[in-house]
Amino acid sequence: MSRTTTQGFSVSALLTCLLAMGGCGDDSGAFGSSDDSSGDGRSGVNTSIERRPGTSTGDTGGGGTGGSFGNQAGVAQTPAPGAPATGSQPGFDAEPMEGGNTNVALSGGADFGFFRALLEQGIVPTTEDFDAAGFFAEHHTALPEPDCGERICLQTMLGVMGNLMTGQNCTMLQLGLNSPIAANPDDRPPLNLAVVVDVSGSMNTDGKIEFVRDGLHLLVDGMRDSDQITLISYSDNAEILFDLAAVELNRAELRGIIDGLVAEGSTNLHDGLEAGYLELLSNYDSGRQNRVVLLSDGVPTVGITADSPIMDMSRAYNSDGVGLTTIGLGTDFNVTLMRGLAEQGDGNSYFLENAGAVSEVFEEELSYFTVPVAFDLTLELKAGQHYEFRRAYGSSFWEDTSTGGLLDVPSVFLAHRESDTDVTDDGGRRGGGSALMIELMPTLAEADGDGVTTATVATVDVSFREPGTNELIEDSIEVTFPMAPWELPEVGFFDSPDLSIIQKSFVMLNIYVAFEEASTLFHSGDPAEARAVLESVIAAVEDYNEEVGDIDIEFDLEMLADMRDLMSEQGVQLPGDFAVPVDPWPAD
Secondary structure (H helix, E strand, O other): EEEEEEEOOOOOOHHHHHOOOOOOOOOOOOOOOOOOOOOOOOOOOOOOOEEEEOOOOOOOOOOOOOOOOOOOOOOOOOOOOOOOOOOOOOOOOOOOOOOEEEEOOOOOEEOOHHHHHHHHHHOOOHHOOOOHHHHHHOOOOOOOOOOOOOEEEEEEEEEEEEOOOOOOOEEEEEEEEEOOOOOOOOOOEEEEEEEEEEEEHHHOOOOOHHHHHHHHHHHHOOOOOOOOOEEEEEEOOOEEEEEEEOOOOOOOHHHHHHHHOOOOOOOHHHHHHHHEEEEHHOOOOOOOOOEEEEEEEOOOOOOOOOOHHHHHHHEEEEEOOOOOEEEEEOOOOOOOHHHHHHHHOOOOOEOOOHHHHHHHHHHHHHHHHHOEEEEEEEEEEEEOOOOOEEEEEEEOOOOOOEEEEEEEEEEEEEOOOOOOOOOOOOOOOOOOOEEEEEEEOOOOOOOOOOOOOEEEEEEEEEEEEEOOOOOOEEEEEEEEEEOOOOOOOOOOOEEHHHHHHHHHHHHHHHHHHHHHHHHHHHHHOOOOHHHHHHHHHHHHHHHHHHHHHHHHHHHHHHHHHHHHHHHHHOOOOOOOOOOOOOOOOOOO
């Protein structure tokens, strides 16, 4: 199936102004992807793993109803050695429902909590502390109707406008994924879950061990009777507190173990994580979702402590069909390692910054992000003849190519947020879905373009496999600009079935770029310019949101102001020639 779409024309000087505040049209390097070197890094059975005497072994029975946790199929596509093969993959096998419009989420960073926590600690984050995927995931972005006829639809929306900072052409292409299938937390396979908990001494600070206890109680309460769980703690060594067994009839014992967690010792993350994998593989069931949930508040301090061998070990078990979700606590944990482990393990990476985040992650978010809607999703973008690819924002899975870029994800999931007003009582906004923002640049000048009146900006190919059938579905969209590539309408070219859809996306992008640029400037010795970036974007976004009143943007404005105020408290002054425009939005 192939579709060619000519993006329509819509006038918005307001959006032109907004985009100019961002990074479009500069000469910065392309978005870098994390290293994913191959190789089996498994170190074998770990002799430092202890088993608490007298723990339940249980059975695999039980058919209770329970709660809604764990609706995922993750990477459980290849049976572990010796595991029975099945004719279908566990996952979301419902037929598309007419009238649905559900955003689709990629694996990876799932929140911006670590960024917020650093600001609260009086620390200006570095660009290593946050990413666009985590930021976008906390926003619900409405997308056009998923009417492509498949369970996943690729949405392309184009904006071409002048960057008011430099006057350069700025060509932005938003790629969105959505589905006609409604997210249903009750429609999921049974679960084999290994919960691996950091109980090192630092977990006694800032209420972290209490956060973990509260979260694990919510998790156990929400699991179905027939789901199976094993509890493993790690400090100097790993200890199996509860052997893998059905939750049915074992809830009281599980609660007692959780209440008895004691924090002391060092952080042997490698052995704790491997113990979780080994417990699941020794009881592997290809008809279940097999997943490890790893919690940590620090960096590895004993045993194998380097990132690379930990990543290699984890990747080997992921290839055997066991997925991984990571949850960080405190501001001293290794965010790069935890995020990287989750990305390669076909899971999300979360951060618990407050009590509200505990309930959101352990109840709501883990009940939805794990519904797999497709496997082996690939997006490939090729720039048109008269354009070059510059940068992609929104996923560390993205890899640059000579003609554009490639995104290859093992599984994608249904997001649960339905609008910007879908926010928890504590202000939690996890579960919005994924967004990819692509920056391109025209290469054809007017002097060399005699007779050119339209141009293909890019061709985007998408493919994925259907859960249950393994059928490969493919689609291709050609995005065109109905003018010569060098042309810039005075008030910009902009397209979307609903202008507010792409409008919010560009606001999101510019806010993220502001965080990125302000962080870079601050830590490279130019704090005055860093504060100026924040002041400019705050003024522009405040003016924008006075009209639309989007709750996601309200929370973003709070973070922008917190970062600005932190710099001010540290004595950072604005440049002497700085002035916010009297009317940041000329089209108001």
